Amino acid sequence: MSRVAVKTRDSRSPAKSVALHLTLIAASVVSVFPVAWLVLTSLKPRQVIETASVGIFEQPTLANYTQVLGQTKFLTWAANSVIVSLATAVLGVLLSATTGYAVSRFRFPGFRSVMWMLLITQMFPVAILIVPIYNLMAGLGLINQFPGLVVAYLTSTVPFCAWMMKGYFDTVPVTIDEAGRVDGLTPFGTFWRLIVPLAKPGLAVAAFYSFLTAWAEVAYATAFMTGDERYTLAVGLSQFVGQHKAEWGLLTAASVLIAIPAAAVFLLVQRHLVTGLTAGATKA
Amino acid sequence: MTTDVVGRRRAAPHSGARRFLSRHWYAWAMTAPVAVVTLVLVGYPLVRGVYLSLTDATEANMGRTIGMNVIPSTYEFVGLANYADILTSGTFVSRLTWTVVWTIVCVALHVGIGLGMAMLLNRPMRLRSLYRVLLVLPWAVPAFVSAFIWRYLLNGEFGVVNAMLRAAGLGGISWLDDPFWAKVSVIACNVWLGVPFMMLALLGGLQAIPRELHEAAEVDGATPWQRFRHITLPGLRPVSSTVVLLGTIWTFNQFPVIFLLTKGGPGGATEILVTYAYRQAFEGIRDYSGSAAWGMVILALLVVLAAVYRRALKRQGEAW
Numbered sequence: 001m002s003r004v005a006v007k008t009r010d011s012r013s014p015a016k017s018v019a020l021h022l023t024l025i026a027a028s029v030v031s032v033f034p035v036a037w038l039v040l041t042s043l044k045p046r047q048v049i050e051t052a053s054v055g056i057f058e059q060p061t062l063a064n065y066t067q068v069l070g071q072t073k074f075l076t077w078a079a080n081s082v083i084v085s086l087a088t089a090v091l092g093v094l095l096s097a098t099t100g101y102a103v104s105r106f107r108f109p110g111f112r113s114v115m116w117m118l119l120i121t122q123m124f125p126v127a128i129l130i131v132p133i134y135n136l137m138a139g140l141g142l143i144n145q146f147p148g149l150v151v152a153y154l155t156s157t158v159p160f161c162a163w164m165m166k167g168y169f170d171t172v173p174v175t176i177d178e179a180g181r182v183d184g185l186t187p188f189g190t191f192w193r194l195i196v197p198l199a200k201p202g203l204a205v206a207a208f209y210s211f212l213t214a215w216a217e218v219a220y221a222t223a224f225m226t227g228d229e230r231y232t233l234a235v236g237l238s239q240f241v242g243q244h245k246a247e248w249g250l251l252t253a254a255s256v257l258i259a260i261p262a263a264a265v266f267l268l269v270q271r272h273l274v275t276g277l278t279a280g281a282t283k284a
Numbered sequence: 285m286t287t288d289v290v291g292r293r294r295a296a297p298h299s300g301a302r303r304f305l306s307r308h309w310y311a312w313a314m315t316a317p318v319a320v321v322t323l324v325l326v327g328y329p330l331v332r333g334v335y336l337s338l339t340d341a342t343e344a345n346m347g348r349t350i351g352m353n354v355i356p357s358t359y360e361f362v363g364l365a366n367y368a369d370i371l372t373s374g375t376f377v378s379r380l381t382w383t384v385v386w387t388i389v390c391v392a393l394h395v396g397i398g399l400g401m402a403m404l405l406n407r408p409m410r411l412r413s414l415y416r417v418l419l420v421l422p423w424a425v426p427a428f429v430s431a432f433i434w435r436y437l438l439n440g441e442f443g444v445v446n447a448m449l450r451a452a453g454l455g456g457i458s459w460l461d462d463p464f465w466a467k468v469s470v471i472a473c474n475v476w477l478g479v480p481f482m483m484l485a486l487l488g489g490l491q492a493i494p495r496e497l498h499e500a501a502e503v504d505g506a507t508p509w510q511r512f513r514h515i516t517l518p519g520l521r522p523v524s525s526t527v528v529l530l531g532t533i534w535t536f537n538q539f540p541v542i543f544l545l546t547k548g549g550p551g552g553a554t555e556i557l558v559t560y561a562y563r564q565a566f567e568g569i570r571d572y573s574g575s576a577a578w579g580m581v582i583l584a585l586l587v588v589l590a591a592v593y594r595r596a597l598k599r600q601g602e603a604w
Contacts (some may be wrong), residue, residue: 017409024404028418034433035421037444041436049442093509095317102314109308114315119594121326125537127561128579131572132329132338155325163428182491183532187310197511218540223566234428238544241432248436253428263424272419274335274484 035259049248064253073228077236080146081215082231087150088214089207092157099202101167101191105177121159126219129155130274144226151218155238157210164209168202169195192197205272208265215262233258337366337577340590345569359573366577375560376581383536383556386471390535393475395528398482403516405483406490423480431544435460463553466546474541480533482527489523490516494536529593533586555580 014018041049043060068074103114133152134143142148170193180190196203221232228239233254240251266273341359370376405416422430437443438459446456459469493516501511537558542548548555548563555563561582565575 012407019413020404020407024401024415024419027401027404028415030476031419031421031480034430034437037427037437038433039336066486070483095321098314099318102311106308106311108311110312110315114319116590117322118318119585120590121322121531123537123590124326125440125558125561125579125582125586126539127575128333128560128567128583130562131565131575131579132332133325135332135572136329151325154321155329158318158321187314191314212426216428218428218543219562222543223562234426234540237428237432241435246442248439248442251432252436255432258522259425262426262429263421266424267417267420270424270484274481274488 063248068253081232085214088153089211092210093207096162099162104169118159161206341573394478401483403484420480485527488522493519520588
């Protein structure tokens, strides 16, 4: 390699630029196509959907949407999902915030056990706890009830939130705690008055992640919710494409209605989400 | 940082139980909510699960209340019979093999494609933020919605993928009804779902690598491959080890994609351990004990993963 060939990394030959953009455009098409096709399909009438044709726009209509909103329990399911997910998110963060702080700041007897517990419980597969929890909830009469489902979700969100918040609290300088201590605050006072206000973005991300987990959960919801008045969206949607009939029009319209708000909120917070999930790994 | 506090705590002499208590009570009080929740909601079911896995409990002999009648449980303790059944069955070997293949292929493709995309995005160029948003989209859509989307795209009769194949003069493929293509389908769907997270996480890692390192190497005449091999990859290690393990655990436990896309079929071809255990518990005559035993076997496999993860953390200096 001659010295002349050394360029700064900012300059590229036009051919390389074209190749770069072409690759990214191709990847974007793969990434967007399924979602775009979903939106297009939801606008087609039923007889067009169930043919092998690949037209982009064919007799566009909002009939699927009016049917989903008017003649199915979609709105009930959406409300159920919101109730369950909100309860999971709020309870998850409330229960786990102080623990995240304690394992971030203090080294106490039992510290290692708590860390192990948090690590192992958050990777529990659904298959381990679902049967015992199902039996437990059946005993308490909580099958087909929201509290039963929320409790089941807390088993995975609480350890995960604590883990995520530890990562966030680690980025808050300890000098702030020390300043609080010097001014005579108890550890609880320090946590509540100094750290919580500073850690609000971290708390929000943990809450959002819990919300998403509950929102998209399938296994528990399918097993626990037995009446279609209590279905969450994930369960309800599978009713549209059952074993015997497939209402693709309803399914796609409902999917669009779910995906658009979810994607909008998600794209707003995704930067924080990645930071939260890999906290401690990036020391920027 | 935290080590200051840690250091002082360690250095302080422990004189008597009283001091010990007064030093640590608030840490314990703060961890109490999670400890209680975990013990009650995870510990109790876990213990019960272990017990169930040692019995022959099914839906038929489980105690229940029908109206006013209380029917007592009649299941019996059978020791390790369930485990023996699982470990000697061909189902276990075939499910485990497929789960391992599924996990490795998915994670390798997630990381490989994610890293490629991250490196492309980590250059100054026009429209960068637009590409970023477009490429993140699959992660933004809830996973169960994506599984349904793919089921429609891959539909044999009127799915768009087959329509395109036919238009190109090739025959359609029965994606979800053929054992081999069903495996390809679930992997494709999961890769589509999982790449954005890897891409963003690795992009964050790439941006944390100081530019000067690349510039110095370039001045010294290192080829792009050498720079990738000796600067980019080592610089990414803290992030990549975390995301690879997270990805492994997530993929290993990936329930919605398999359950909603193929229901584990055709003929169980795409059934991973988690979906198999679930279907045992909730389909047909509910086999609670068998499912619990499967759950324990899966847990054992995951504990091994956790140990690996902890070692990885430890190597990064996060010792606990």
